[in-house]
Amino acid sequence: MQSQALQTMTPFKAPAASPERAAVIPATRFASGHEAPGIRADAIGIRAILSLPVTWWQRSRFRAELRADLREKPELLHDIGIGVYDAQAEASRYFWEALVLKRR
Incomplete structure (x- = not known):
């Protein structure tokens, strides 16, 4: 009975790769399209992690300097085109979050 069940099962077949789907290749090019000279793709990732x-x-x-400026001289921030609300929002962000403060 077991052998009969095994014989009727069809083996799993992986789907064939479609020609429209490109292979995934790690990025080793700059935005300009030039190759990174002598840098392997895994080295770029390691550098990013180490930095x-x-x-x-x-x-x-x-x-921290932004918080100090907010306490001591908020008018200086206004002079360089940064609003107090924007500076407070940026100063309250965590260190791992990217900078979003822009000059007007």
Whole structure:
């Protein structure tokens, strides 16, 4: 009875790759279309991961200075085109969140 059930089952077949679907290739090109000279795709990812703490530290320092400017001299922010509300919103963001503060 078991052998009969196994014989009637059809084996699984993977779907054939369609010609419209392109293969996934890691990005090793710049926005201009030029190749990154001597840099492998996995090295780009490693560099990005290793530079993350530096980026986070810079964002943290920027937001700390922004909070200090809000306390001490908010008129300076207005002079350079940054609203107080925008500065407060940026200063309250976490260090891992990207900067969204733009000059007017």
